[in-house]
Structures are given as C-alpha cells and as structure tokens.
Amino acid sequence: MVLERVWKALLVAVAVGFIAFALLQTGLISPPWSADSGEVRVLDTDGESKAVVDVEVADTYSERHTGLSDHDSLEDGEGMLFVHASENERTYVMREMDFDIDIIFIDSDHEITSIEHARAPEPDEDGEDLEHTGDGQYVLEVPRGYANETGMSVGDEVELEYD
Numbered sequence: 001m002v003l004e005r006v007w008k009a010l011l012v013a014v015a016v017g018f019i020a021f022a023l024l025q026t027g028l029i030s031p032p033w034s035a036d037s038g039e040v041r042v043l044d045t046d047g048e049s050k051a052v053v054d055v056e057v058a059d060t061y062s063e064r065h066t067g068l069s070d071h072d073s074l075e076d077g078e079g080m081l082f083v084h085a086s087e088n089e090r091t092y093v094m095r096e097m098d099f100d101i102d103i104i105f106i107d108s109d110h111e112i113t114s115i116e117h118a119r120a121p122e123p124d125e126d127g128e129d130l131e132h133t134g135d136g137q138y139v140l141e142v143p144r145g146y147a148n149e150t151g152m153s154v155g156d157e158v159e160l161e162y163d
Contacts, residue, residue: 038162
C-alpha cells in the first residue's frame with residue numbers, strides 16, 4: 001500500500017515535470033528565471049544617437065502576451081522590446097495596463113514604420129479594446145511622450161542588441 005502510493009506520487013511528479021518541460025520548450029510559458037535584456041538605439045539620418053533605451057526582451061508568446069501589464073511604470077530610457085519571428089502587421093492592446101506608453105513598430109530592416117501614442121484604459125474600460133496596429137518584426141514600448149521628447153520618427157534606423 002505505501003509502496004503503491006510512492007510509485008503513484010513518483011509517476012505524477014515525472015508527468016508534471018515532462019509537461020512543464022514541454023511547455024517551456026514551446027514558449028507557451030516562460031521560466032521564472034528568464035530575464036532577457038538588451039539595448040535599443042534610435043539613430044538619426046547621420047547615424048547620431050537620438051535615444052538609448054534599456055529594454056526587457058519579450059521573445060516568447062507568454063512574455064509578449066503579458067508585456068508591460070505587470071509593471072507599475074517605466075522611466076525615460078527604459079522599455080520593453082517585443083521580438084517576433086518575422087515582419088507582419090501587428091496589433092497591440094492595452095491589456096491590464098496602468099500607465100500610458102508609446103508603441104514603436106520596427107521592420108525587419110530595423111527601421112521605424114510607425115509610432116502610436118497609447119493611453120492606459122480608464123477604470124471601467126477594457127484595455128483589449130484599445131488597439132494600436134503597425135507593421136513590424138519588433139515592437140518597442142517606452143513611456144508615453146518619450147518618442148516625441150527624443151525626436152524619434154518614422155524612417156529612423158534602430159540598432160538592437162539583446163540576449
């Protein structure tokens with residue numbers, strides 16, 4: 001009887017471990033120890049730096065889905081870089097956001113294609129309804145107004161360095 005319980009517990013532990021491993025490998029969940037980071041530099045036409053942003057990198061489905069919704073705020077020079085496998089039309093929403101942001105769409109050639117100024121949802125408003133669409137393989141989110149303050153504009157070149 002005791003040996004049977006031990007075997008059942010061991011079988012359950014192995015099954016849970018296998019499922020967790022499979023979910024991590026497919027990117028459906030991200031490991032709690034993951035802290036990918038990097039730096040994004042926006043350059044003017046002369047190659048001079050307009051802005052440097054220290055970023056957290058969201059490169060799995062789970063990380064992209066959560067985005068900045070688990071953050072209380074961002075400081076100037078901080079952001080999140082969303083990395084997708086290919087360039088496409090992307091729609092970002094303000095799901096569970098507590099602060100306003102700029103959403104900067106960047107194509108596969110590392111050029112800004114559009115900049116959206118997104119407000120946080122009101123208390124009785126669903127952030128899923130606040131949609132912002134642009135073309136890109138990468139999406140950079142920074143505090144609202146930071147793109148204007150630094151002079152970022154469509155056509156600017158972007159240098160990306162990340163883990």
